[in-house]
Amino acid sequence: MDGHVSDGYRRQAEEWLDQDPDPETREELRALLGDEAALAERFGAKLEFGTAGLRGELGAGPNRMNRVTVMRAAAGLAAVLTSEDAAERFERPGNGASVVIGYDARHKSDVFAEDSAAVLAGAGVTVHLMPRPLPTPVLAYAVRFLGADAGVMVTASHNPPRDNGYKVYWGDGAQIIPPLDAEISRSIDAVGRIDELPRGVEWNALDDGIVEAYLHALSRLPLGTARDVSAAYTPLHGVGGEVLARAFAWNGFVPPDVVAEQSRPDPDFPTVAFPNPEEPGAMDLALDLGKGHDLVIANDPDADRCAVAVGGRMLTGDEVGGLLAEHVLRHTSGADRLVVTTIVSSSLLGKIAAAHGVRYAESLTGFKWIMKAGTVHDRLVYGYEEALGYCVGGDDGVPVRDKDGIGAALAVAALAAEAKAEGRTLLDLLDDQARRYGLHATAQLSVRVADLSLITDAMDRLRATPPDRLGGRTVTDVDDLSAGLGGLPPTNGLRFRLSEGGRVVVRPSGTEPKLKCYLEVVEPVTGSVAEARTTADAALAALRDDLAGVLGL
Incomplete structure (x- = not known):
C-alpha cells in the first residue's frame, strides 16, 4: 500500500462510494483508499463511450464497468431520446421514446440491464426488457420488430471473463455511428449523481414471443x-x-x-x-x-x-x-x-x-x-x-x-x-x-500490448517511414486511412498495396489493447489448388515475418 494518496483521487473515490448502490464494488473501493496507484488507474481515466458503446473490466470507478457507469450511460441515452427536438429528429409519431434492452450471461449483465431499465423508465422512456440472457442478434432484430427508437445490449462479446460492455443500437436496428456516439457521450458527461436519478419500477417484460419472431x-x-x-x-x-x-x-x-x-x-x-x-x-x-x-x-x-x-x-x-x-x-x-x-x-x-x-x-x-x-x-x-x-x-x-x-x-x-x-x-x-477467381489467402498478425502508447508509437513510425518491401513484394502504394480515402470516414489505419497481388492493412483494435494487421495474397491457380495454397501460405508467412520486424513490438 502506498502511504500517500492525493486528495483529488481520494475525494473522487469517496464521492463514488457515497452513490454506488453495489456492495461488491463499494467493498472493493474501500480496500483501495490507501493505494495511490490503484485509485489513479480507476479515477485518472474513464471508459470512453464510442461507436462500440462501453467495454471494460468490471470493478469500481469510472475506468471500470459497474452499476454507476451503466446508470450514467442509460441516463445519457435517455437525455438524447427525450430532448426537445427528439420527436422531430427520430420521426416519432408523438407517443414518446422507447428502448429495448437485452443482456448476455456475463457477470452482472442482468443487473446492468435492470439498472438501465429503471433509469430509462424513470426518464419517461418506454422500456422493453428481454426475458432472459439471449444472443445479441435477437436484440438487434427486436429493435426494428418492436419499432423501438434505440436498443441496448449488455455484453462484452468474446472479451475475457472479467469484462463487460454496453452496446447501443438506433431505431434502424444497427449500431450507432458518429456523430451520434459523441452526442450520447456528451450527455453521459452531463449526468450528475446517479443516486439522484429518478428510477422507474415498471417496464414491459418481454416473453418468448420475441425469440419466436426472430x-x-x-x-x-x-x-x-x-x-x-x-x-x-x-x-x-x-x-x-x-x-x-x-x-x-x-x-x-x-x-x-x-x-x-x-x-x-x-x-x-x-x-x-x-x-x-x-x-x-x-x-x-x-x-x-x-x-x-x-x-x-x-x-x-x-x-x-x-x-x-x-x-x-x-x-x-x-x-x-x-x-x-x-x-x-x-x-x-x-x-x-x-x-x-x-x-x-x-x-x-x-x-x-x-x-x-x-x-x-x-x-x-x-x-x-x-x-x-x-x-x-x-x-x-x-x-x-x-x-x-x-x-x-x-x-x-x-x-x-x-x-x-x-x-x-x-x-x-x-x-x-x-x-x-x-x-x-x-x-x-x-x-x-x-x-474461378484465383486463390485469395488471408492471415492476421495481432500484437497484444500492456501499454497502449506502444501502438501509437508503432503507427507513427509506419507513417513516417513506411517499408519499401514486405515479404519480398514491393510496396506499390501506401494509403493513410486517417485521410478518409474513397469516401470512407477517417479511421486510424494504414493500407499497403503490394506487387503481384496483395495488401496489408494495419490498425489498432477498437475493443482490445491490440495492434491488428490483415494480410492478403492472391495466387492464380495454374496447376492444382493445393500447389497454389502452398505458394500462398509461404507468401503469407514471409509477409508476417517482415511485418513483425517492421512493427518492432
Missing part, C-alpha cells in the same frame, strides 16, 4: 431444400445454444451435437483461455466432438459470430465469407442486390459480386459501417467481416442489421447440405472458388 425471420433466409447434414457445435459457455438448436429444428435441420462441457452459459468460461473461437485452443473440444461430422460450428459467447470447421480444418472468416456470398447470390435475384465487406477483409467478395452482376461496397471495420454502406437504391442481401461476422439475407433483405451467428450457422448448414447432396464438401466449394 426465429420466424430466420426461416426466410436462403436455406434451400437439402437438410441432410450433421454438425457438432459449441456456444463456448455463452447464450447461443438454446436459440441455435431451436433455429435448426424450426427449419428442418437435425440440431447439432453440443460440446457438453461448454453447453451452458458460464461467465467464468472455465474451459478456454479466451472465449473467442479465433483464439488458439478455444475450438479444441468442438473439433474433437466433430470428428465424423460434416461440420463443426461455434458461436462466441453472445452468438453474434460464427466459426466453421470442416474435416478437422478451421475455415477462415474470409473463406466462410466467400462461400456464404455465393450461396446467397445463387438463391436471390435482382441487379439492385448489394453485398458489403470491410477494407480489412478479402478482396474476393468484389470479384464474386462482379461475376454475379450485383452491387459491391467496402466499409470501415465493424458492422455499424457495413450497415451504412451503399445507397438508398441498394438492397443489402449480404455483409461480412473477416472476424467471423456475417449478416445473411434473402430477397427481402437482411432480417438482422448486425452480425448474426445464429443465422450464419443456419446458412452454412444449408450450404453444406446442398454440397453433400452432390457428394461434395465446403472444402470442394473453396477449391471451385480458387479456380
